[in-house]
C-alpha cells in the first residue's frame with residue numbers, strides 16, 4: 001500500500017537477513033544424519049570461520065566484514081561424523097556480550113571481530129582476521145583460549161591469509177593496520193610459531209591488502225585501489241575503506257631472500273581488486289605466473305559488503321626481465337574463494353577450485369574445477385536453492401597426486417533450511433557427493449575454512 005512511511009522504509013540489510021540470518025546460540029549435535037559414506041581416512045576436523053553478530057547490530061552501520069566471528073566445525077573419525085559445533089570466537093566484545101570473563105592476551109578493540117579464517121599451525125589452531133586484531137588460539141573443541149601474538153613475537157598487525165611454504169615450513173604474510181597509510185609489513189613465522197621477520201614495505205594511502213601469494217623467490221604484494229577512508233568512517237560506516245578511482249594499481253615482487261627490508265619490484269596493472277590469489281609460481285626464472293579472482297572494482301557503492309559488478313578467474317604472467325604483465329582469462333564466470341592442493345603452494349600446479357558467485361549478497365550454486373593444464377572447466381551444480389561456500393582440497397593420502405583428493409565444504413540448502421558438510425571426490429568431480437553430513441540449521445555464508453588432521457593439533 002502506498003504511504004509516505006513506506007517510501008522511507010529501509011530495505012533489510014542484505015547481510016543480516018535471509019541466507020545471512022545470524023545464529024542466536026551455540027549448538028552441539030552428536031547424532032548427525034549422513035547420506036553416503038564418509039571416507040575412513042578422514043581423521044580430523046573441518047572448520048570454517050565467518051561473521052555472525054552476537055547481538056543484533058545497528059543495521060545502518062553494519063558491514064558484513066565486521067560481524068563477530070563464529071567457527072563451525074565437524075569432527076570426522078573412522079567414517080563417522082562425531083559432532084558439529086558452532087562457537088563464537090571470544091573477541092573482547094563477544095566475551096562482554098555473553099557476560100563472560102575476557103580471554104587472556106591483548107586484543108584490539110578497534111578491529112575486534114576475529115571472523116575470517118582458521119588455520120592449524122605450529123601444533124595449534126588459530127582464528128584469524130586482517131587489519132589489526134590479534135589471532136585467537138582455539139582448542140580442538142573450538143573454545144577460545146587466548147589472544148596470542150605468536151608468544152609475543154608479533155609486534156605489528158597480522159592477516160587472515162598467511163601462506164605456508166610447504167618446503168621451508170615457514171608462514172608468510174603481507175599485513176596492514178587500519179589507518180596506517182604509508183606502510184604494510186612482510187611477516188615470516190618459523191615452523192615453531194615464532195615471528196622471525198617483520199619487514200616494512202612502503203605504500204601510499206593505506207591499501208587494504210587482503211591476501212598475497214608466494215613463489216620460490218618472491219612474495220607477491222597486491223597494492224590495489226581499495227584504500228583507507230577517514231571520511232567514510234565519519235559519515236557513518238564502520239568499514240573505513242573505499243574504491244579510489246584514479247588511484248594506481250600495482251603488483252609488487254618482494255625478494256624473499258633479501259636481507260634489506262622493503263626491496264620490491266613493482267609492476268603497474270589496470271585498476272581492479274583481488275581478494276584472493278589462487279597459486280603463483282616461477283617459470284625458468286623468467287616469468288612469474290599468478291592466478292587470481294579479479295573484480296572490476298570493490299567497495300565503490302555499498303556500505304554493506306562486497307559490491308563488485310563483475311569478476312573472473314585470470315592468469316597474470318609477469319615477465320621478470322621487462323616487468324610487463326600479460327593477462328589471460330581462465331574463465332569468465334563470476335567466481336571466488338579459489339583453493340588448490342596446498343602441498344604445491346609456490347609451485348606449478350594443475351587444478352584449481354572456485355565457487356560461483358550469484359547476485360549481490362546471494363551466492364551462486366556451483367563449485368568449479370579448473371584443469372589449468374588442459375584448459376578445461378567443470379561445474380558441479382548443487383541445484384536451485386543450494387549454495388556452496390569455499391571448498392578445501394584434502395589429499396587422499398600424503399603420497400597421492402594432485403588429482404587424488406577429497407573436496408570438503410558447507411552447502412546451504414535453503415529449501416530444507418539445513419546445511420550439508422559435503423565431501424566430493426576431486427577425481428570424480430561431476431558425480432554426486434561421496435558423503436553429506438546434515439547440520440539441522442542454516443550456517444550463514446562465511447569466509448574461509450580448512451581441514452585440520454588430528455595428527456596436526458592432537
Ligand SMILES: [Fe+2]
Pocket residue numbers: 116160161210211275276447448
Ligand atoms: Fe579471504
